[in-house]
Amino acid sequence: MSIQAYIKAISYYLPPDILDNQTLAEQFTDWTAQSIEKKTGIAERRVVKKGVLASDLAVKSAHKLFEEHHINRKTVDFLLFCAQEYDYFTPTTACVLQQKLELNQHIGALDYNLGCSGFIYGLSLAKGLIVSGIASNVLLLTSSTLTRMLHPDDKATRTIFGDGAAATLISAVASSSPINNQPHIGDFILGTKGTDDIILKNRWARHPMGKLEPYADKSGSFRSDEHLFMRGTNIFVFILKVVPKMILRVLEKAQLTLADIDLFVFHQANGYILEALRKKMGVPKEKFVIHLKNCGNTVSASIPIALAEAQKAGRAYKGARVLLAGFGVGLSWGATVVVL
Amino acid sequence: MQLTELVQKIAEEFEDTPKEQITAITKLKDLEEWSSMHALIIIALIDNHYDIILTGEEMIDAQTPTDIYNIILQKQANK
Numbered sequence: 001m002s003i004q005a006y007i008k009a010i011s012y013y014l015p016p017d018i019l020d021n022q023t024l025a026e027q028f029t030d031w032t033a034q035s036i037e038k039k040t041g042i043a044e045r046r047v048v049k050k051g052v053l054a055s056d057l058a059v060k061s062a063h064k065l066f067e068e069h070h071i072n073r074k075t076v077d078f079l080l081f082c083a084q085e086y087d088y089f090t091p092t093t094a095c096v097l098q099q100k101l102e103l104n105q106h107i108g109a110l111d112y113n114l115g116c117s118g119f120i121y122g123l124s125l126a127k128g129l130i131v132s133g134i135a136s137n138v139l140l141l142t143s144s145t146l147t148r149m150l151h152p153d154d155k156a157t158r159t160i161f162g163d164g165a166a167a168t169l170i171s172a173v174a175s176s177s178p179i180n181n182q183p184h185i186g187d188f189i190l191g192t193k194g195t196d197d198i199i200l201k202n203r204w205a206r207h208p209m210g211k212l213e214p215y216a217d218k219s220g221s222f223r224s225d226e227h228l229f230m231r232g233t234n235i236f237v238f239i240l241k242v243v244p245k246m247i248l249r250v251l252e253k254a255q256l257t258l259a260d261i262d263l264f265v266f267h268q269a270n271g272y273i274l275e276a277l278r279k280k281m282g283v284p285k286e287k288f289v290i291h292l293k294n295c296g297n298t299v300s301a302s303i304p305i306a307l308a309e310a311q312k313a314g315r316a317y318k319g320a321r322v323l324l325a326g327f328g329v330g331l332s333w334g335a336t337v338v339v340l
Numbered sequence: 341m342q343l344t345e346l347v348q349k350i351a352e353e354f355e356d357t358p359k360e361q362i363t364a365i366t367k368l369k370d371l372e373e374w375s376s377m378h379a380l381i382i383i384a385l386i387d388n389h390y391d392i393i394l395t396g397e398e399m400i401d402a403q404t405p406t407d408i409y410n411i412i413l414q415k416q417a418n419k
Contacts, residue, residue, distance in 0.1 A: 039377050156376065233396035236380045241393055272377065276384045 004175045005130035005138075006183035007123075007338060009069035010308040012166040013060035014046040014295055019147075019162075028155045036159050037293075041271015045162025045296030047147045054083035055093050055100075057165035058141040061301075062101050065139075065167035073102060076169075078135035079109040080125055082118040082142045082300045084200075084329075085149070086111060097141065108135065115198070116267045116328025118142050118300030119166070120188070123324070123336055126170035127185045136172040141165065144299035149200055151214055151227040160270050162296030166304035181319060186337040187253040189246050197234045198329040201225040235328075239273055242333055243325060244281050250323070250335040261287065261337070262320040263310060267327055268292040268302035289315065299328070316340055341390060341412065347405045349389065353381050364406045386412060392419075 021033035021043060037043050048057070058081060066073050079101075081094040088096075094109035103109075108129075114121055119142050126138035143165035150157045175182045201207045202225045214224040223229050243266075251257060264283050266274060268291060278288045291306040292298075298305055303324055310316035318340055325335040343364055351362040356373045368374055368382075379399045386408070387393050392415045394408070402408045 039375075231396060232376060233379045233383070233399055237383060237393055237396055240384065240387055272380065276380075280384075280388070 001174050001176055002179070003131055003133065003172050004179055004182070004184040005127040005170050006173050006185060007307075007340060008137075008169045008171040009065060009071060010166060010168045010304045010311070011061055011064035011068050012164060012301060012305045012308055013057055013064055014162075014164045014298075015048045015052065015057065017047050017049060018044050019047050019158075020044040021159075024155070024159055028159075031155070031159075039270075039272060040159055040296075041274070041290065041292055042160065042162075042296045043293050045147070046164060048145050048163045052145065053087060054085050054143040054145045054165070055081070055087050055097060057145065057163065058083070058097065058143040058167070059100050061143070061165040061167040062097075062139065062141060065169060069169070071169060074104055075137045076103050076139045077107050078126070078129055078138040079103060079107060080122050080138060080140045081109070081111045082114055082122050082140070083111070083144065084113060084115055084299070085145060103139075114330070114332055115144075115299050116269065116297075116302065117326035117330065117332040117334050119168075119267075119303040120324060120326040120334035120336060121190070121332070122168070122300075123170065123185055123338075124188050124190065124334065127188075130170065130172045138170045140168040140170060142168070142300035142304060144301055146228060146299055149228045151224050153214065154224075154227065156232055157228055157230055160297045162298050164295055164298035164301045164305060166301040166308070168304050181339060183319075183339050186339070187250060188334060188336045189250040189253065190334040191242065191246065191332070193331045195234075195331055197231040197238065197331065198229070200228045236273060236276075238331055239269070239327055240276065240280065242331075243277055243327055246327075246333055246335050247281060247323065247325060250325075250337060254337045256321075256337065258283065260321060261323045263287055263289060263316050263322045264325075265289045265303055265307050265310060265316070265322055266325045268306055269297055269328070300326075311340075341409075343406065343409045346409050346412070349385055350382060350405050350408070353378065353385060362405070364409075365404050367403050368405070369403065382408065390416070392416060
């Protein structure tokens with residue numbers, strides 16, 4: 001017998017306000033609603049109202065998790081909060097969330113700042129906590145309110161990103177060996193390469209203030225140090241170079257082949273990138289989840305949202321072997337194979 | 341790999357531009373249909389057909405299919 005960690009339940013929350021392609025096409029007149037959907041695979045995104053923060057969405061997603069899956073919040077013994085903005089410089093937002101969610105006091109709680117790879121890193125931390133006997137029920141909250149940090153005139157980012165949060169409960173289970181087909185979170189491949197290809201420069205210690213006026217860089221990309229900047233072509237190249245190799249490595253580590261995987265759930269970057277990856281790796285469409293048409297790219301919440309939807313649709317069934325992969329700001333990437 | 345083959349493949353990726361309008365010396369970014377998505381499409385195309393991944397900077401500097409062809413040849417030679 002051994003203690004394994006597995007994904008017990010996922011719920012997610014999207015804010016109610018919708019930003020559709022028609023509204024964007026009225027602002028960016030060289031694009032039509034149809035051309036935006038064709039380029040991105042996204043028809044609409046949810047956006048937060050002014051003053052609504054990542055932790056607010058996280059609270060809503062956690063409440064949904066407790067209600068939808070009948071989970072007793074007092075069983076949570078570790079809280080991980082992944083976001084790119086926090087309520088205060090200090091204290092840690094996860095500590096604020098302990099109180100807001102009325103969790104027990106004898107729990108561990110911490111924040112970590114990652115974007116599109118955040119869910120995979122959260123699973124790796126949760127697995128480590130569980131397998132080492134430190135915790136038994138880890139509540140992982142991955143939340144994004146990136147639309148708050150986009151310049152209103154930056155069409156490259158405004159057409160892609162949407163806000164949302166996911167709550168995932170990762171729990172301990174006693175398994176007999178071999179654990180092959182029993183629910184568990186398997187091996188990981190993680191990677192990091194520090195670059196400024198995706199960056200929001202200001203608002204933190206290194207650049208509390210900077211160049212406020214937007215400007216165009218060499219590639220004609222829109223830049224403002226007060227807002228998120230993304231060098232889209234470089235990100236695409238990075239994804240093409242890194243992700244297929246990472247997938248092969250995680251399969252090799254797990255002693256599996258592509259054909260052994262029942263479902264592939266990647267970070268929902270945009271429709272074009274996902275399709276390029278799927279084709280490059282030769283994954284059949286029926287095994288590849290694309291879920292962003294009505295929510296856009298929700299950063300660290302995108303994988304659990306897509307996985308939860310695949311569960312509802314019966315594609316991610318109990319016992320299914322699912323390959324999860326995240327990649328983005330950092331640059332940071334990670335992949336794992338889980339059995340649900 | 342032939343330059344004419346590359347020109348043809350690039351031309352196929354433009355939906356609204358007549359194929360004959362795209363030649364080896366066409367400045368792709370001057371085409372009315374050009375958008376930043378075409379940079380990604382061309383990078384994916386070259387990756388798929390020639391197993392070479394152009395960088396973002398190389399795509400910014402390359403003006404014509406001939407420029408792209410020369411970058412591919414150089415990268416193949418350095419492989």
